[in-house]
Every structure is written in C-alpha cells, then in structure tokens.
Amino acid sequence: MRIEILGSAAGGGFPQWNCNCRNCHAQRTGTFKGRARTQTQIAVSNSPDSWFLLNAAPDLRLQIEATAALHPRHGRRDSPIAGVLLTSADIDQIAGLLSLRELQPFRVYCTASLRRILQEDNSVFGMLNRVPGQVSWTEILPSETFPLLTMDGAESGLTCSVFSLGCRYPMYVSQPRAAKLNAEEALLGATLQTETGGRVAYMPAVPAISESLLERLESSDVVLFDGTFWSDDELIQVQGGGATAREMGHVPVSGPDGTLKRLAGLKRPRKIFTHVNNTNPMLNEAGPEYAAVREAGWEIAEDGWNIQL
Numbered sequence: 001m002r003i004e005i006l007g008s009a010a011g012g013g014f015p016q017w018n019c020n021c022r023n024c025h026a027q028r029t030g031t032f033k034g035r036a037r038t039q040t041q042i043a044v045s046n047s048p049d050s051w052f053l054l055n056a057a058p059d060l061r062l063q064i065e066a067t068a069a070l071h072p073r074h075g076r077r078d079s080p081i082a083g084v085l086l087t088s089a090d091i092d093q094i095a096g097l098l099s100l101r102e103l104q105p106f107r108v109y110c111t112a113s114l115r116r117i118l119q120e121d122n123s124v125f126g127m128l129n130r131v132p133g134q135v136s137w138t139e140i141l142p143s144e145t146f147p148l149l150t151m152d153g154a155e156s157g158l159t160c161s162v163f164s165l166g167c168r169y170p171m172y173v174s175q176p177r178a179a180k181l182n183a184e185e186a187l188l189g190a191t192l193q194t195e196t197g198g199r200v201a202y203m204p205a206v207p208a209i210s211e212s213l214l215e216r217l218e219s220s221d222v223v224l225f226d227g228t229f230w231s232d233d234e235l236i237q238v239q240g241g242g243a244t245a246r247e248m249g250h251v252p253v254s255g256p257d258g259t260l261k262r263l264a265g266l267k268r269p270r271k272i273f274t275h276v277n278n279t280n281p282m283l284n285e286a287g288p289e290y291a292a293v294r295e296a297g298w299e300i301a302e303d304g305w306n307i308q309l
C-alpha cells in the first residue's frame with residue numbers, strides 16, 4: 001500500500017487566510033521554523049492505476065496537481081482516482097468534491113446520513129450527477145468492512161473498515177435534520193488494509209479515546225491521528241474566547257488525558273499527527289512542544305510525505 005499525504009493542516013490550512021496568530025504571522029514573515037500546510041487530505045493505493053481519496057479537502061485541486069501519481073495518463077480525459085471515502089460531513093472533508101465535478105466517473109463511499117446531507121440538503125452536489133455514469137454513491141454502514149473497487153468494479157486489493165467515532169453533525173446541519181439522521185454515522189474512523197496485511201488507521205478527528213480505539217490503533221502499522229490542538233483551551237487563549245478543543249470534538253495532544261499520555265502505551269504503529277490547526281504550537285520546530293512530541297515518538301505530518309507499507 002502506498003499512502004500520499006497531500007495535506008496535513010486542520011480546516012483553514014496553515015497559514016489561515018484571516019489569522020494573524022503567532023504561528024501564522026511568523027510563517028508569513030518567513031521567520032517560522034516549520035512548513036506551511038494545506039488542509040488535511042490523504043490518498044491511498046495498492047496499484048498505480050487506482051487511487052482512493054480519504055475525504056475531499058477544499059485544497060484538493062492543488063493537492064492533485066502537486067502529486068504526479070494522481071495525474072491523468074490515458075487519453076484526453078482520465079484520472080487514476082477511483083473513489084473517495086467520506087468520514088464526516090465537515091466542510092473541510094467534503095468541499096473538495098466540488099472540484100471533482102468535471103464529469104469524471106468515480107465512486108463515493110459514505111454513510112446513508114452523509115449521502116442525505118449532500119444529495120438531499122445541498123443541491124450544489126447535484127453537479128456530481130449531472131450526466132449518467134458520473135459519480136456512483138456506495139452507502140456504507142457505520143461499522144462495516146468493505147472492499148474498495150476499481151472503476152471497472154474489480155477489487156483493488158484494499159479493504160476498508162469503518163467505525164463510529166462521534167455523534168455530532170457539523171453546525172450547518174440543522175438540529176431538526178440531525179435528529180432524523182443516525183447519530184452513529186456522523187463521524188467515522190477508518191482502517192485500510194492490504195491482502196498482505198499492511199494496515200493504516202486514519203482518524204483526523206477524535207472526540208474521545210476508548211479502550212476499543214486503543215486496540216484498533218495497536219493493531220495498525222501506521223496511525224494518522226488527530227493533532228488539531230495542543231491544549232484544550234488553545235483557541236480561547238489565542239482568540240480570547242470560544243470553544244475548547246474537546247467541545248469542538250478533538251482530544252488535545254497535551255494534558256493529563258491528552259493523546260500523548262493516552263497513546264503512550266502503543267508499541268506497534270508508527271504514530272503521526274495530522275489535521276494540525278494553525279494555532280498549534282507543536283508546528284514550531286524550534287519550540288518545546290515540538291520537542292516533546294518527537295521525544296514521545298510521534299511525527300507531525302507534512303504535505304508531500306509518502307509512506308510505503
């Protein structure tokens with residue numbers, strides 16, 4: 001399995017267009033020790049002919065252009081992108097679908113609830129089904145293992161297992177609408193596996209860490225995990241108000257119940273933070289937070305990394 005990390009920042013990217021926090025300001029003025037990042041996106045493949053996107057970031061068009069493996073190869077119109085798995089309806093996980101509207105056939109794998117939000121409530125996504133044979137939607141259950149298929153309908157050699165991680169829908173989904181949806185389908189984690197056993201766990205948003213989640217992580221070779229916020233009150237400190245990390249559905253990296261502590265016992269996987277918010281001090285490679293993360297055996301994903309399993 002090959003994994004391309006196309007983007008590694010949380011919603012807004014780094015730097016974020018309207019943010020003048022210490023990190024964003026230093027990045028713009030060229031004094032920051034650390035890379036700029038586009039919004040979180042990965043692509044996985046078991047063969048060069050079929051790639052699968054995990055979610056669809058708002059930066060997707062530029063991310064595809066920056067990645068030769070995802071470029072067209074045959075004829076005038078072509079793409080090796082065979083499918084997109086959606087793990088939530090967050091804007092930074094779905095907006096990129098609108099950049100894939102140029103009549104190219106591919107599959108979208110998502111829960112029935114996500115499909116209803118996109119297809120019934122937001123007519124702009126109708127552009128994905130403007131002509132017959134364009135995008136085909138495959139509904140998945142919030143706890144299911146299924147093969148990812150090539151455009152010909154053959155098995156790609158990649159199997160995906162999803163599991164529910166949270167029950168809150170994005171703010172743009174109204175309360176009455178959310179009440180009619182299956183809460184278990186709001187936020188999924190995913191593990192992808194090849195026939196030869198290589199396994200990656202992908203969860204850019206994790207509201208809570210359970211024992212069963214720890215078992216899933218320990219059975220993986222690579223873990224790409226929620227690194228959104230360093231501390232629970234990070235945004236409140238930067239903005240002078242607002243929500244905590246946990247209220248926003250993200251376990252913070254630091255603290256007594258933070259990810260570094262809770263996942264300290266993992267032995268098998270390579271551990272990589274992704275979906276890092278522009279305010280997170282661990283982005284600064286000259287700072288103590290970065291040193292603490294590296295000391296704990298974690299890496300912080302950068303755009304353009306690739307991993308072979």
Ligand SMILES: [Zn+2]
Binds near residue numbers: 015020023024278279
């Ligand atoms: Zn910022």
